[in-house]
Amino acid sequence: MINPYSSYAAAFTISLLAYALGWSDLYPSITLQLFGFLVLTIILHLIFSFYWQSKISPPAPPSESFLNPVITTFFLYGLWTIDFIYEGGIPLIKILLNQPYNYRLFGFPSLHVFTVTFGSFFTVYIFTLFISSHKRIYFNLYIINLFAALLIYSRAMLIFNIVASAFVYLLLSPSLSWKRASALTVGFIILIYFFGVLGTLRVSFEAKEKYNPDLFLKIGKASAPFQGSLIPKEFFWGYVYVSSPIANLQENINTFQVPPFSLNRLAQHINNEMLFDFISKRTNRMSGVEREKENTIPGPFNVSTVYSHSFSYQDWIGMFIMSIFILLLPLIYVRHLPVNGYQLTGIAILNTMYLFLFYDNTIRFTGLGLQLVYPFLLPLTERIPRWFQKTTAI
Numbered sequence: 001m002i003n004p005y006s007s008y009a010a011a012f013t014i015s016l017l018a019y020a021l022g023w024s025d026l027y028p029s030i031t032l033q034l035f036g037f038l039v040l041t042i043i044l045h046l047i048f049s050f051y052w053q054s055k056i057s058p059p060a061p062p063s064e065s066f067l068n069p070v071i072t073t074f075f076l077y078g079l080w081t082i083d084f085i086y087e088g089g090i091p092l093i094k095i096l097l098n099q100p101y102n103y104r105l106f107g108f109p110s111l112h113v114f115t116v117t118f119g120s121f122f123t124v125y126i127f128t129l130f131i132s133s134h135k136r137i138y139f140n141l142y143i144i145n146l147f148a149a150l151l152i153y154s155r156a157m158l159i160f161n162i163v164a165s166a167f168v169y170l171l172l173s174p175s176l177s178w179k180r181a182s183a184l185t186v187g188f189i190i191l192i193y194f195f196g197v198l199g200t201l202r203v204s205f206e207a208k209e210k211y212n213p214d215l216f217l218k219i220g221k222a223s224a225p226f227q228g229s230l231i232p233k234e235f236f237w238g239y240v241y242v243s244s245p246i247a248n249l250q251e252n253i254n255t256f257q258v259p260p261f262s263l264n265r266l267a268q269h270i271n272n273e274m275l276f277d278f279i280s281k282r283t284n285r286m287s288g289v290e291r292e293k294e295n296t297i298p299g300p301f302n303v304s305t306v307y308s309h310s311f312s313y314q315d316w317i318g319m320f321i322m323s324i325f326i327l328l329l330p331l332i333y334v335r336h337l338p339v340n341g342y343q344l345t346g347i348a349i350l351n352t353m354y355l356f357l358f359y360d361n362t363i364r365f366t367g368l369g370l371q372l373v374y375p376f377l378l379p380l381t382e383r384i385p386r387w388f389q390k391t392t393a394i
Helices: 004-021 032-055 069-087 091-096 111-133 136-151 155-172 178-206 214-219 235-255 263-274 277-287 308-336 343-358 366-383
Strands: none
Touching (some): 004 032, 032 308, 091 136, 091 178, 111 366, 155 178, 155 366, 263 277
């Protein structure tokens, strides 16, 4: 049952349950129409999940036959070094030293896209090697590659890599005992708390204050019941990130004035919501248009599930079209996915993408979606010079 469809169903269910807690006074009330739509998509994804379980063969075990993990790790850190030189420093160090840093401008143009996507894919791939072989060197290399997300201070990259690694663990585990389930639950809670700590550090840094978790409570208008509870304030970050996308989707449905249907808007919908953003941005630039806007709740909370922009393009019809596309994409991908040592990594990343559709359109997000291409490309590394290939030294 570990597949993209069950990931989608679990994520949207948790998001709806979190929304019902009412810990923020910013959120509008969810309407019966939106609630019914989301529940319908959850049910359909559960049905497709059972189909996946019965019809799709388990992924091939990871392979050590291509890239040399040690040399590839050095190669990746060489690329990170280019980013650091272009930035004029390491983002993590800059933040700790209170030096100016804008994460939106970080990275050497164009090359940074490859560095982030391949670096993330390789991190998860190394974890598959560790789980299947239990060799310590793979675990060490995994930590080294995972640490890059901290160096560039990218919480999104860190979370995506860790979640994809958790999917690898689940896919390679013959069964999920209560002990393992408890360990994963505790690990998830710790991860959410750590996520809140990093967010508080960033907000405090931007406000030029010492570590102050109350700052984000004010930004998110935490409700009186939450502020009076014993729950650590850092968890409010996790609550907002899990529930605010539905609040923004509801706000957009309530307030956005959708223009009449046209073939041009349908083409823009497909371009901006179903293709990688590095493609759509260039297409938009050539045609002189921008991605359709959306209305959101006050504050910096600007993500609104995979469906919000689709509503902006074509009202409820756009949301239904997007829901069908989401249902079909995993089956199309897995039917064409090569059976090789990278297949497991590709499916783990696909699961991660679908887990975060409640949050944003991760299908169009190049930093995650482009990783799905590497299982098709990496077997071609057999043709590169022998010194870059896997050796028997490991």
